[in-house]
Amino acid sequence: MTNSINELESDAKCIFLIGTNTTENHPVIGYKIRQNVLKNGAKLIVADPRKIELAELADVYIPFKPGTDVALFNGMMNVIINEGLADSKFIENRTEGYEAMAEIVAKYPPEVAAEICGVDAEDIIKAARLYAESEASSVCYAMGLTQHSTGTDNVKSCCNLALLTGNLGKPGTGVNPLRGQNNVQGACDMGALPVVFTAYQNVTNDEARAKFEKAWGVTLSGINGLTLTKTINKAYEGEIKGLIVIGENPMVSDPDLHHVEEALEKLDLLLVQDIFLTETAKKADIVLPGVSFAEKDGTFSNTERRVQRVRKAISNVGDARQDWEILCDLSTRLGYPMSYNTPEEIFEEIRTLTPSYAGISYARLEGEGLPWPCPTEDHPGTPILHKEKFNRGLGLFHAIEYIEPAELPDDEYPIILTTGRSLYHYHTGTMTRKASGLDEFMPSNVVQISSPLAKANNIVDGEKIRVTTRRGSIELEAEVIDGIRENVIFTYFHFAETAANYLTNASVLDPVAGIPEYKVSAARIEKI
């Protein structure tokens, strides 16, 4: 997030949610948004193919067609430019590339955008005005925006909208991705990515590499590595021979699970470190027991970049070991000795190599935690990014044309399948399905279907049906609801036995981010 979470409760005067079912996936952020709307009268715009809970409170709800995000943004920007609602001072002083963007956006009057998105042009106009005219507007998104073959374009469009209206660098504004996992921000910050070291220092940059080579005392590769999705494809092709998986469950979370399974079976070595014998661990040659958050000391970085302490409450279970100790031991056996006494010692090393974390110490994290960048020990942390200038200097507009999703409905697969999460489960269910209350409350998967679609297929609520795509099929209970676009069905990806990812597409990825298009697969449904 460019801004902090609590600004959504007090400072934001208008909140635009696109591709985030906030009350289910980030419940506490959802409460704050709701309170801001109910108590302070903040305006709320919700764009989602499903009528999510917060849509009930929205001033404008746009039930747009999955994968038409760019058209929606361009349509809104078209209105903002033509009605003179753009922040010309901000554009002049803080941005570049406006003309090229405006030229493309001119092709998307609200009626054209509305046609592409399958919504009412009036709603696009209303949303554009609300967002542009409010004193402080914040746009929040999650995987609903990013898990598309045009995911990067979607995010850039989101940034265009904020730049166009000067909604950056001030309280209650910003471009705010709500990240889905406790430490996904931290994993990225720490360089668990194929192209960067910590703090996004490129592995292809000679200077950055030299710095890490000096600190680590080895020669490092300057070739970008493989993303997770590409690793699976390369394993399938036989080029990746060995895979180490730590606390991840690609056998449920990755696209096209039949493909994942075949890929993992081709490996010479699958080493899994986890707290449970997950679907992925079952495929492993060697399984190493790590420990849960309750058993460890360390830090997590949340979606607003706040680094916070994790504190050990209980001893390791059984003969399980701290994950950092396992990594040190394995590295040492590989001929590169690593030795630390505590997680704090590791953090002290991180600080020396990671400019945005350099001013953070465990002592400073007692209490409120610190949002990075925090470059020095007397720096208070940075709740709001881009206040005076952007990292690159001027904010860059991108001229982006709408591109259709990769797999559109056709005669054989006439419906759009989209996937996501429930309030009651988390990711691949490894933890929540072993949490007694959550498992009892929601023991199995359902597929949500609109009433007209159910009627047309002679399906009743609660009936077990088959959902099929070009990758495979699953059989699960139908939940007939009103709040979903007529030709869209939705299912959860938490459940291994009816895994949504048997249906999703691994062959088309966003060309920049490599993210799979989980939000649009062509599907069909059948009675069993």
Add this chain to the structure above:
Amino acid sequence: MDIKLTIDGKEVVVPQGTMLIDACRQAGADIPTFCYDPDLKLAGSCRMCVVQPKGWRNLVASCVTPAQNGMVIETDSPDVIESRKVVLELMLSRHKLTCHTCEKDGECNLQDYCYRYGVTESRFDGKVHNLFKDDSNPFIERDYDKCIMCTRCVRACDEITGARAINIMDRGHHAKISTAFDGELVDSPCVFCGQCIMVCPVGALTSKIAAGKGKAAQNDKVLTTCTYCGTGCTLELNVKNDKIVGVTSNRDPELSPVNRGALCVKGRFGWDFVNSPERLTTPLIKENGEFREASWDEALGLAAEKIKGIKEQYGPDSLSMFSSARITNEENYLAQKLMRAAIGSNNVDHCARL
């Protein structure tokens, strides 16, 4: 503008508009409360916080009475004490005294204040309701026979979560907390966040997941960060005999900067996977398609040998690692360091995209 008043003989200066309760607390008085909650709208209904302004005809509820310049307040006068005792007796008249089996034993305002004022029983032993317990869901138990009608749960549900699942039904002695049409929580807009449990001053609302595992007052509480979504809520792991037995939350914004005590159903009730018998407790090696238990030395030795073999035969870029969005920063740092420095490849990623 500041005003001056005298509380228990002590002079205090407070800004105009300050409620008496805050002025009294500033003067060091220990004012007992049930319905008062600084984070919620004022109810002024329990009358436990009464104090005596000199020259006034009645005692006043300090939580809803603004301090006035020149006021002289007594917080512990015989009238105040008597009044509070009567309030406690009235509460006991409909509160089932099963402290010995109550989850909140030792952390209950009613228990504490009865102890403080020596109230052992109630003179008002009229008709007892014997209402039922609502435990129609796996998370929250509402024991109506312990409810003192402070309505903090109603206000938390509305003002923190915004679910508006519960409200007061009926009036007087018949009043109770209820969902719309007096149904069960599962059929209401309740999202099982448990904010109602967080604010309940007695044992009327408790966690079913933590029930019977250890009384909250006797547990150690370890402040940490939630393991689920990316919001980064602070929570307290309740520990007894080296085991997680519950989750509570801390409302101090200094300690709980993001969520200020609020949690969701997963954070508050989704912790018992930690104790699952399915936890992995020993390294495993697969032989002929079956896992067998192994020592750390054997498992790590075999892993290192296989990794080295692949690296020698096919090069470092034939190996790859999925690090994790669930492990700590320190562990992610070591994971990528291992991949880059020990193995020699940048093939490291995690499920940020999934």
